[in-house]
Amino acid sequence: MPCVDLYSSADYASIFYATNTPHANVGGFDSEKPTIVILHPVFLDSTWLDLQMGDTRLNAQFNLIAFDMRSTGQSTCRPSGRHDNWVDAADLAFCFQNLHLPPSHILALEGSSVCCALRFAILFPELCLSLTLVNVPAPTELKWIYKNIDELVHAACFAEDTEHFEQAAFECIEFIFGPDSDPDLVDELINYWELNHSPSKRVRVAETTSLYINRSPISPEALGSITQPVLIIQGEKNQLCPMKFAEKLVSQLTGVEEGPVLYDVKGGTSMISVVSGPASTVNNVFYKFLKRLPHRRSELVPPESSVRDRMRMALANLAEITGDPDMASLDPLCSLSFCCLGQDVIQGQSDLLKHYHKGQASALNPEGPLRTYSQRNQEGWSYSEIGTPSLYDSSIYSERSGKHDLERLQKNSGRSESVLTNTESAHNPLQKMAFVNSMVERAAKGSSGKGTGNPSLPSHRKS
Known part of the structure; x- marks a missing residue:
């Protein structure tokens, strides 16, 4: 299995990667072609990149490589409360240097990947030819999204049987992908969650979720240091x-x-x-963007400076960005040294991982053959079976929902809502995630129409 092992005294991670070469390794790269690094969407992994890896425009004209982030897919890591987007950026830099990858175009798909790509471009500009960011999230998670994902992921991770796990997974997928998703896609997603996000693997899910919902903003000064060509592709609705x-x-x-x-x-x-449909549009716009940039060969050569020296330089840069001079003296060979979380957040995430670890060994682990979710009989299913209001029969409330309706639901459910906000959780932000029992809010339903074809990309500068 192709992977990059990252060792240090305080951390271990094995980062899996996939390529479009015949033998699935970087040794098969064509030196005449530019290289694209693809970062997968949140809660998924590189196996969900077929629409990009299999696109003939990209596959035929570029070397393609995709990485599973440390707590997802076939990558493995020692669980840590210090995991943030700067750590992911350091992981990516280690992979570049260990594999002798050339400067590459970065395609970041959704959520945590976008946050990682921006930080990578800031700390390692010589390795980044361009940035393409698909669906840029808010700098810090919006309260209503935070609470929804918090509740839904927790319900899935602590489900005691397959019925309740599948229903919680369905609700979470519906929230993330929208209520009008293709049933075949939903079936495939739920089967993926059963294999990769089951309660028996809930520590990894908790770490991935914490990374996503507990992100922090990048300073304007750091963002202003990015000089590579940038394309942002955003869903209109x-x-x-x-x-x-x-x-x-x-x-x-x-x-x-x-x-x-x-x-x-x-x-x-x-x-x-x-x-x-939309993915084809994304690929088309991305392809046209790259064709306007200078052609770059892909020579697999060792980096000019040692890995230790380059990572020490990046730590020094990050120390200036954060205003914390002590960072410059941390172990440059440990990705966790790049963590920029406050101590209270680190403690909160560590407590959360401990909570999710309890009972994990005996937790639900669905095994094949997996059934098709859409064909099961959902009649009468309700969270009320386990003493919780049904998410399937009632709506998940959005930011704009009326306070009166929320209070009515609280009264009907016979319990008071535990509202989790970024401000209220500043003391111990993610520890509460495991214990919240709130009624959650539903995003305002927008149209899920297909993206337009044959887009016209605005002219771009030559760099």
Whole structure:
């Protein structure tokens, strides 16, 4: 199995990767072709990149390599409360140097991948030819999204039988992908969750979820240091990643010559890189963007400086960005040294992982053959069977829902809501995630129309 092993005294991770070469390793790269590094969508892994890896425009003209982040897919790691997006960026840099990858175009698909790609471009600009960011999220998670994902992931991770796990997974997928997703896609997603996000693997799920919902913003000064060409592709009707945050990022990327290119996918919602119609649009826009940039060969040569020296330089840069000079003296060969979380957040995430670890060995582990979720009889299913209001029969409330309706639901459920906000959780932000029993809110339902075909990409500068 192709992977990069990262060892240090305080950490261990094995980062899996996949390529479009015949033998699935970087040794088969064509030196005449540029290289694209693809970062997968949140809660998924590199096996969900067929729409990108199999696109003839990309597959025929570029070397393609995709990595599973440390707590997802076939990658493995020692669970840690210090895992944040800067750590992911350091993991990616170690992979580049250990595999002798050339400077590459970065394609970041949704959520945590976007956050990682921005940080990678800041700390390792010489390795990044361009940035393409698909569905830029808010700098910090919106309260109503935080609470929804919190509740739904917890319900899936602590389900005691397959029925309740599948229903919780369905609700979470519906929230992330939208209520009008193709049934075949939903079936495939639920089967994937049964194999990869079951209660028997809930520590990994908790770490991935914490990484996503507990992200922190990048300073305007750090964003202004990015000089690579940038393309941002945003779903026009994306409720989870509203267009205003993509537009704000465009205004903050002041170091990009002539500014970033922002393209909105008409009718696109969330996870547009996974749904075939919008994904084709994303690929088309991305391909046209790359064709306007100078051609770069892909020579697999060792880096000029040692890995230790380059990572020490990156730590020193991060120390300046954060205003914490002590970071520069940390172990440069440990990805966790790049963590920028506050101590209270680290403690909260560590406590959360401990809570999720309890009973994991004996937790539910669905085994094949897996059934088709859409064909099961859902009549009468309700969370009320386990003493909780049904998410299937009632709505999940959005940010704009009336306070009166929420109070009515609280009264009917016979329990008071534990509302989790970024402000209230600042003391111990994610420890509460495991214990919250709130009624959750539903995103305002937007249209999930297919993306437009044959888009016209705005002209781009030559760099």
